[in-house]
Amino acid sequence: MRVMGQMTMVMNLDKCIGCHTCSVTCKQAWTNRTGTEYVWFNNVETRPGLGYPRTYQDQERWQGGWTLNRRGKLTLRAGGRWKKLASIFFNPKMPDIHDYYEPWTYEYDMLLSAPAQEHTPVARPKSLLSGENMKISWSANWDDNLGGSTATMQDDPVLQHMSSHVAEEFEQTFMFYLPRICEHCLNPACVASCPSGAMYKRAEDGIVLVDQDQCRGWRMCVTGCPYKKVYFNHKTGKAEKCTLCYPRIEVGMPTVCSETCVGRLRYLGLVLYDADRVGEAAATPDEQDLFAAQRSVLLDPHDPDVVAAARRDGIPDDWIDAAQRSPAWRLIHDYEVALPLHPEYRTLPMVWYIPPLSPVVDVVTSSGNDGEDGRTLFAAISRMRIPLEYLAGLFTAGDTRPVERVLRRLAAMRSYMRDVNLGREPVEATASAVGMTGDEVREMYRLLAIAKYDERYVIPTAHAEIADDLEEMACSLDFEGGPGMGGQGMQGAGPFGSSSGQPTPVAVENFHALASRQTADSPYGPTTPGRVNLLNWDGNGRPDGLFPPGDGTGDGTGGSANGAPRGAS
Amino acid sequence: MDVSTTQIVLWVVVPYACLAIFVVGTLWRYRYDKFGWTTRSSELYEKRLLRLGSPLFHFGLLAVIAGHFVGLAIPKSWTDSAGVSEAAYHFLATWLGTLGAVMLVSGLVILIYRRRTTGPVFLATTRTDKLMYVMLAASILSGTWATVHIQILAGGYGYDYRQTISPWFRSLFLLQPEPGLMLGVPLAFAVHVTLALLLFAVWPFTRLVHAFSAPVTYPLRPYIVYRSRDAATGGGSRTPRRGWEPSTGRREKR
Numbered sequence: 145m146r147v148m149g150q151m152t153m154v155m156n157l158d159k160c161i162g163c164h165t166c167s168v169t170c171k172q173a174w175t176n177r178t179g180t181e182y183v184w185f186n187n188v189e190t191r192p193g194l195g196y197p198r199t200y201q202d203q204e205r206w207q208g209g210w211t212l213n214r215r216g217k218l219t220l221r222a223g224g225r226w227k228k229l230a231s232i233f234f235n236p237k238m239p240d241i242h243d244y245y246e247p248w249t250y251e252y253d254m255l256l257s258a259p260a261q262e263h264t265p266v267a268r269p270k271s272l273l274s275g276e277n278m279k280i281s282w283s284a285n286w287d288d289n290l291g292g293s294t295a296t297m298q299d300d301p302v303l304q305h306m307s308s309h310v311a312e313e314f315e316q317t318f319m320f321y322l323p324r325i326c327e328h329c330l331n332p333a334c335v336a337s338c339p340s341g342a343m344y345k346r347a348e349d350g351i352v353l354v355d356q357d358q359c360r361g362w363r364m365c366v367t368g369c370p371y372k373k374v375y376f377n378h379k380t381g382k383a384e385k386c387t388l389c390y391p392r393i394e395v396g397m398p399t400v401c402s403e404t405c406v407g408r409l410r411y412l413g414l415v416l417y418d419a420d421r422v423g424e425a426a427a428t429p430d431e432q433d434l435f436a437a438q439r440s441v442l443l444d445p446h447d448p449d450v451v452a453a454a455r456r457d458g459i460p461d462d463w464i465d466a467a468q469r470s471p472a473w474r475l476i477h478d479y480e481v482a483l484p485l486h487p488e489y490r491t492l493p494m495v496w497y498i499p500p501l502s503p504v505v506d507v508v509t510s511s512g513n514d515g516e517d518g519r520t521l522f523a524a525i526s527r528m529r530i531p532l533e534y535l536a537g538l539f540t541a542g543d544t545r546p547v548e549r550v551l552r553r554l555a556a557m558r559s560y561m562r563d564v565n566l567g568r569e570p571v572e573a574t575a576s577a578v579g580m581t582g583d584e585v586r587e588m589y590r591l592l593a594i595a596k597y598d599e600r601y602v603i604p605t606a607h608a609e610i611a612d613d614l615e616e617m618a619c620s621l622d623f624e625g626g627p628g629m630g631g632q633g634m635q636g637a638g639p640f641g642s643s644s645g646q647p648t649p650v651a652v653e654n655f656h657a658l659a660s661r662q663t664a665d666s667p668y669g670p671t672t673p674g675r676v677n678l679l680n681w682d683g684n685g686r687p688d689g690l691f692p693p694g695d696g697t698g699d700g701t702g703g704s705a706n707g708a709p710r711g712a713s
Numbered sequence: 714m715d716v717s718t719t720q721i722v723l724w725v726v727v728p729y730a731c732l733a734i735f736v737v738g739t740l741w742r743y744r745y746d747k748f749g750w751t752t753r754s755s756e757l758y759e760k761r762l763l764r765l766g767s768p769l770f771h772f773g774l775l776a777v778i779a780g781h782f783v784g785l786a787i788p789k790s791w792t793d794s795a796g797v798s799e800a801a802y803h804f805l806a807t808w809l810g811t812l813g814a815v816m817l818v819s820g821l822v823i824l825i826y827r828r829r830t831t832g833p834v835f836l837a838t839t840r841t842d843k844l845m846y847v848m849l850a851a852s853i854l855s856g857t858w859a860t861v862h863i864q865i866l867a868g869g870y871g872y873d874y875r876q877t878i879s880p881w882f883r884s885l886f887l888l889q890p891e892p893g894l895m896l897g898v899p900l901a902f903a904v905h906v907t908l909a910l911l912l913f914a915v916w917p918f919t920r921l922v923h924a925f926s927a928p929v930t931y932p933l934r935p936y937i938v939y940r941s942r943d944a945a946t947g948g949g950s951r952t953p954r955r956g957w958e959p960s961t962g963r964r965e966k967r
């Protein structure tokens with residue numbers, strides 16, 4: 145046994161309102177830069193739907209993840225090491241920008257600078273890749289809320305695995321949202337696919353990262369990841385991915401998507417797992433056994449043997465304590481309501497989902513029945529095969545039994561807690577029908593419904609001995625070129641033109657992007673410093689270029705040295 | 714044999730200068746610009762032409778590089794003693810070389826056409842890229858010209874560069890340069906050699922550095938890479954790195 149820690153997220157899908165706040169805040173924090181316009185570390189897709197990039201779940205086509213070869217050995221589906229090397233000059237299985245969408249902006253400047261004319265000027269869409277006019281035909285979220293789904297829904301890879309009559313009835317039956325980030329898999333296919341060894345899984349907290357200094361742009365990780373959560377930054381020529389906001393996690397803060405989630409449906413906690421058993425579990429022959437195999441790799445942090453082994457493997461006591469209090473562990477193991485997304489990809493994904501009961505409740509209520517009555521709900525769950533099969537296609541490789549079990553637990557909780565809230569005697573039989581006690585139901589209810597901040601996020605901090613080295617502990621404004629330094633920042637180019645030189649910390653690059661956006665001159669394309677766009681000026685500070693250059697004290701390079709707002713530091 | 718100053722400049726000074734820039738420049742860039750060290754793949758923008766162009770170009774190039782290695786590094790006496798006749802050598806070298814060159818040149822044409830005509834790819838082309846393509850195309854085309862013009866069309870066994878260019882090339886590495894060997898080398902070859910030397914001089918400063926990170930060790934490592942957070946933690950993002958400091962400190966991870 146080799147004990148390792150894994151920072152794990154659980155999302156309670158019943159509570160997702162599809163507001164995309166998580167995607168937007170994540171983008172503002174991480175991918176608000178040239179080269180990452182199309183990159184959504186966090187996206188929220190409507191199911192049924194095509195997902196992002198389109199049809200990424202169709203592994204026959206994209207060849208992501210792992211599969212078993214004829215001898216039953218675990219291999220990368222897109223081909224092992226030699227095949228990767230042979231196809232390195234052209235990667236045949238990589239989605240291109242049209243499978244995501246071509247990023248664009250609008251020619252806003254037209255609205256201001258167009259000469260007087262008969263017709264109102266319009267801001268036409270301009271491609272951010274070619275600078276040309278373009279026709280917008282797809283985006284990160286085109287089929288949101290089933291928009292246009294009669295035209296596209298047939299292509300949903302999950303639906304295609306179900307029988308055809310199902311696909312047609314589906315739209316009337318139900319719809320839900322699926323927020324997705326990188327799964328920070330225990331057996332990450334992206335890491336395995338990287339020819340340079342630039343991608344790695346952190347031993348302490350399991351976060352999967354790309355070393356920006358070692359990535360050489362072979363773009364094999366994009367193919368390897370079956371969830372298509374590694375993206376290629378087309379400006380720097382390097383892969384980038386969801387970092388689980390490691391600079392925040394290291395100091396005990398939840399990720400940006402969790403922190404800002406409107407539905408408060410995300411849980412973060414540590415789980416312990418046995419790194420020695422990962423390969424064996426991922427090679428489980430029957431796809432439908434993978435869910436159980438994946439759970440069996442996780443270790444019970446209350447087991448004295450596990451605690452002793454964890455200490456031996458150098459896991460600090462406060463981390464073991466955090467694993468014992470972990471909401472993720474409770475939802476996965478104690479209440480058994482969390483399921484992994486697509487275990488059949490064999491990467492052992494570590495973002496888990498509580499499948500939504502609300503579609504069932506909606507149907508029951510709309511047919512005039514009591515949507516909070518345990519028995520009615522139980523009956524409805526087993527009758528509503530279509531949603532059940534769909535959810536099973538997402539979470540359990542098609543096996544409906546685990547999904548049904550979870551939904552029954554949620555239904556039991558609903559019914560039990562209604563009695564409690566109405567001051568009636570709760571029916572213990574409802575709880576025991578799903579294998580729980582009344583107290584367990586109450587505890588689960590507290591975790592799922594009340595969900596206090598410090599119960600949702602139990603994040604042990606990285607150790608004080610190394611606090612100086614942690615990303616966010618250093619004031620990033622002091623970074624060379626950062627706002628505190630008056631350097632060139634993102635406008636400066638490295639010795640070999642743009643995208644060379646030292647990587648700029650994202651916080652610093654964003655600062656400059658925002659500052660230069662205030663002084664944007666060009667209607668589209670990467671914003672460059674220049675004339676002031678007063679529309680974007682909030683009246684604070686003195687943007688560069690507002691006044692003509694003075695006696696040479698200001699350097700005019702759009703940095704912060706001379707009047708762009710200073711971050712509070 | 715009399716060796717003029719021009720000869721010394723052309724066949725001693727320029728080669729050593731270019732090779733020195735090549736070696737030192739590459740080391741320097743590796744130390745200071747690991748972040749800029751990438752293929753800058755443009756596959757995301759366009760796939761149809763790249764599918765054809767890139768493998769043609771690169772596989773052709775690998776064949777041509779292998780040919781250059783045999784022709785330049787292996788003395789004629791070795792192949793002679795191995796029993797390879799002049800006719801056989803010329804036949805193999807010329808026809809395999811021509812096959813490689815055809816792939817290489819057609820790949821190059823596709824790649825350059827694609828760069829110029831695909832909007833996003835053209836927009837992502839830097840000035841360094843343009844310089845690189847000019848130098849690269851010049852070397853490749855002059856080499857192809859020399860081969861076609863002198864080795865194939867001129868009849869016979871063509872020009873025997875293994876008596877002149879190859880020993881001169883090796884003499885550079887033995888640190889006893891013999892510029893005299895290059896007297897009387899056909900112009901096409903002289904031009905090709907000079908252009909190639911200049912290509913090596915710009916090499917470290919262009920995207921061509923990606924060739925040095927060909928991931929040959931990939932088959933040797935385990936699939937899953939673990940790293941300790943503490944080991945990966947160097948100086949913290951606050952440490953400003955000066956131009957003369959290596960970029961091996963804390964790494965940015967995304």
Ligand code: HEM
Nearest residue numbers: 232233362752753754755756767771824828921923924927
């Ligand atoms: C064996 C080592 C090499 C490997 C593995 C390799 C791999 C690659 C890859 C993956 C690309 C990016 C293609 C794309 O997706 O856009 C590329 C591009 C390129 N490589 Fe190489 N390469 C190697 C050697 C070389 C050499 C020796 C040269 C030239 C002397 C070269 C010249 C180029 C050029 C010019 C491009 C740009 C193509 C374009 O216009 O987009 N490569 N290479």
Ligand code: SF4
Nearest residue numbers: 326327329333334369
């Ligand atoms: S989900 Fe994340 S960790 Fe898993 S393969 Fe994809 S990028 Fe790698």
Ligand code: SF4
Nearest residue numbers: 160163164166405407
């Ligand atoms: S912020 Fe929360 S509720 Fe809103 S879409 Fe994201 S996960 Fe769903």
